[in-house]
Amino acid sequence: MTASENVRSILLVDDDEMLLAYLAEVLQFAGFQIWSATNGQDALQVALDQEPSLALLDINMPGMSGLELARHLRHESAIPFMFLSSLDDMEIVKQATRYGAVGYLVKPVNQSQLLPAITAALARADDIRQLRNNEMSLTAALDAGRETSMAVGLLMMRFRLTRHLAFQKLRDQSRSQRRKISEVAKEMLTQHESSLSQPEKS
Template identity: 30%
Template sequence: MRPTNAQRATCRILVADDESLIRLDLKEMLTHLGYDVVAEVGDGAAAIELSRKLKPDLVIMDIKMPEVDGIAAAEILTREQIAPVVLLTAYSDQALVERARDAGVVGYVVKPFREAELMPVIELSLTRFAEFTALRKEVGDLRDALETRKVVERAKGVLMEVHGLPEADAFRRIRKTSMDSRKSMKEVAEAILLTYEMDISTAPSGETTDGM
């Protein structure tokens, strides 16, 4: 379900990019979509400082910035549980993607971007951050939560592929199974992956598996 204008207006976003023109374009697009841009900054250190002060609902920042880069800033904001981070990037480097994932980044916007691309990324990123917050409450340790998220993301992908579930429903199924079985979400996710892999290895060629 698409968010209403009122719901978007309550989403407070901080924008960080060292290029003033990109900051201006991004602010105009976000404002036009109904979001509340609470601050704009030009480097990672300022993004961290203002995020601590303003407590935005989301931070959108460039991956390459002076002082502190976007990934390092995202790691700090994630560790301190301040806000989810969406990275702006013109790079497809797998090493950067892995580093960003390990830092807790929840979404990406690829430059050059269009206004129509922003809302789906923002809403999905907010959902993923809520999921990660639930995982962190269960696991406790940040590093363990990040590792658990990787397993849960893979299991969600299986449920989405096999059962045609939306991403949020796939997470809810894992969480409900975890609560019903009194097992951790990581254990449930690992069971889903194991079942899927066993089904794939034993299913006749061309036959679809049911998963879990």
């Protein structure tokens, strides 16, 4: 991995160009790569094209609001986001949390607030991403295990074998084909289902 690949990137979205420039300057100085947008539509395009590590979204913008933009990001990408608002309102904070925000900042923002909040949001986003990856790996493993178990049962029934001998037969088949047991099991089940759906010949 090169040094450039280690750089975290932030998408800043706010219709206040002066604030946008200030945030960009502070975060670039801290070593982040920055993309900026002054409206939700442009921000969505940048987000989908560049896939930043984190998006910082102003809640109140003309046109597409930060909440609407967050909804798009949640449905169309895996990009984590945090909100920026001039309102220190608990109801807004709750709403941001419901949308899946990994952080929340209240304007006016100063440097002492900004960097710790961004760092914490990135850490939380990394934790969530890791949990999702673990969950996907576990689901894949469970699916593979279920298919293998069903294929063993099919071989037991077809050849009147014990479970041990049926598994051995499946394992030998996977070795001879130099494929994973789960792949051979899945193919076997697919072929079996296909044969069941074929009309019987008279």
